[in-house]
Amino acid sequence: MARKVAADQWLRLDNQICFAVYSAAHxxxxxxxxLLDRLDLTYPQYLVMLALWEHDGVPLKDIGExxxxxxxxxxxxxxxxxxAGLVKRTRSTEDxxxxxxxxxxxxxxxxxxxxxxxxxxxxxxxxxVGELVALKSEIVALRDRLNAALGEG
Amino acid sequence: MARKVAADQWLRLDNQICFAVYSAAHxxxxxxxxLLDRLDLTYPQYLVMLALWEHDGVPLKDIGExxxxxxxxxxxxxxxxxxAGLVKRTRSTEDxxxxxxxxxxxxxxxxxxxxxxxxxxxxxxxxxVGELVALKSEIVALRDRLNAALGEG
DNA sequence: TCACATTTAATTGTTCGCAATTGAATGCAG
DNA sequence: CTGCATTCAATTGCGAACAATTAAATGTGA
Numbered sequence: 001m002a003r004k005v006a007a008d009q010w011l012r013l014d015n016q017i018c019f020a021v022y023s024a025a026h027x028x029x030x031x032x033x034x035l036l037d038r039l040d041l042t043y044p045q046y047l048v049m050l051a052l053w054e055h056d057g058v059p060l061k062d063i064g065e066x067x068x069x070x071x072x073x074x075x076x077x078x079x080x081x082x083x084a085g086l087v088k089r090t091r092s093t094e095d096x097x098x099x100x101x102x103x104x105x106x107x108x109x110x111x112x113x114x115x116x117x118x119x120x121x122x123x124x125x126x127x128x129v130g131e132l133v134a135l136k137s138e139i140v141a142l143r144d145r146l147n148a149a150l151g152e153g
Numbered sequence: 154m155a156r157k158v159a160a161d162q163w164l165r166l167d168n169q170i171c172f173a174v175y176s177a178a179h180x181x182x183x184x185x186x187x188l189l190d191r192l193d194l195t196y197p198q199y200l201v202m203l204a205l206w207e208h209d210g211v212p213l214k215d216i217g218e219x220x221x222x223x224x225x226x227x228x229x230x231x232x233x234x235x236x237a238g239l240v241k242r243t244r245s246t247e248d249x250x251x252x253x254x255x256x257x258x259x260x261x262x263x264x265x266x267x268x269x270x271x272x273x274x275x276x277x278x279x280x281x282v283g284e285l286v287a288l289k290s291e292i293v294a295l296r297d298r299l300n301a302a303l304g305e306g
Numbered sequence: 307t308c309a310c311a312t313t314t315a316a317t318t319g320t321t322c323g324c325a326a327t328t329g330a331a332t333g334c335a336g
Numbered sequence: 337c338t339g340c341a342t343t344c345a346a347t348t349g350c351g352a353a354c355a356a357t358t359a360a361a362t363g364t365g366a
Contacts (some may be wrong), residue, residue: 182323186324213315214312214314214315222313223315224314225315226316227315228316248313248314251313252316
């Protein structure tokens with residue numbers, strides 16, 4: 001019986017790091033919600049805008065690689081951003097398979113409204129920048145090992 | 154200009170801990186996918202089963218509090234688990250507002266097939282149990298602080 | 307007891323996320 | 337140049353996730 005209980009430890013919800021990550025992601029989402037509502041963005045849309053504020057005029061594929069998302073997710077999302085007037089989607093002339101995503105003036109301007117968001121998140125996290133940076137690095141390292149395992153599998 | 158670059162650091166994708174968590178959650182999901190396909194479960198369904206293997210015959214609400222999910226998510230998910238023959242949903246007789254979720258024999262039996270899953274995840278994580286436990290605790294602590302901030306906000 | 311608030315699931319509508327497929331453009335071997 | 341594979345975005349279908357609403361059951365105060 002002691003052996004059975006020990007075996008069960010591996011299936012306990014509280015012992016799953018994946019559940020920790022899963023539930024933390026949802027917690028972040030809920031904290032972001034009211035902040036992003038003021039920008040009329042969802043969280044995934046905010047990520048795309050972050051990517052574009054760094055590198056504008058890039059193919060859809062590049063955004064996908066950066067965010068680990070595919071066209072099935074990005075195509076409709078980008079159409080919504082275009083409908084909102086934040087980006088423009090144009091076929092590349094050199095390679096007509098590619099769709100280039102470029103910020104509109106409105107999309108660039110939104111960056112200024114977004115500047116206050118990270119500070120609010122930091123406050124909700126209730127810990128130091130240093131701690132968050134360290135934790136972030138560990139999580140990224142784990143993510144990259146998981147993705148590497150996928151490539152091998 | 155140096156000042157503008159410094160200000161932009163806060164909006165850089167790679168500096169967002171939320172994106173680290175978000176992308177790690179998706180990476181976990183992709184690693185779980187082939188393992189859970191063999192159990193005919195999605196990842197959220199797997200979480201519900203983990204909860205039920207620990208505490209059977211509980212109200213939907215309890216599962217929701219445990220997993221941080223609401224009825225809008227759980228009601229259709231549990232109907233799918235019921236359709237798959239893994240759980241039974243019954244109105245409580247003491248309080249007819251509540252729906253009690255109980256494992257079927259098949260649902261209990263699935264636990265044995267699930268025992269090999271955590272080991273596979275550990276291998277894909279490519280690090281020690283100790284490291285994972287420590288990281289998990291930090292992530293849970295962050296999640297709880299975020300949820301606490303929501304309550305205050 | 308009666309009115310009213312609270313609790314609990316279910317429902318509706320929108321947005322992700324991904325697998326699988328389609329179709330067009332491009333690259334490449336012969 | 338031809339034939340075939342590859343790349344890329346779009347589409348379809350399904351399962352979350354959540355806000356907002358609805359409806360029924362329960363609890364509470366007067």
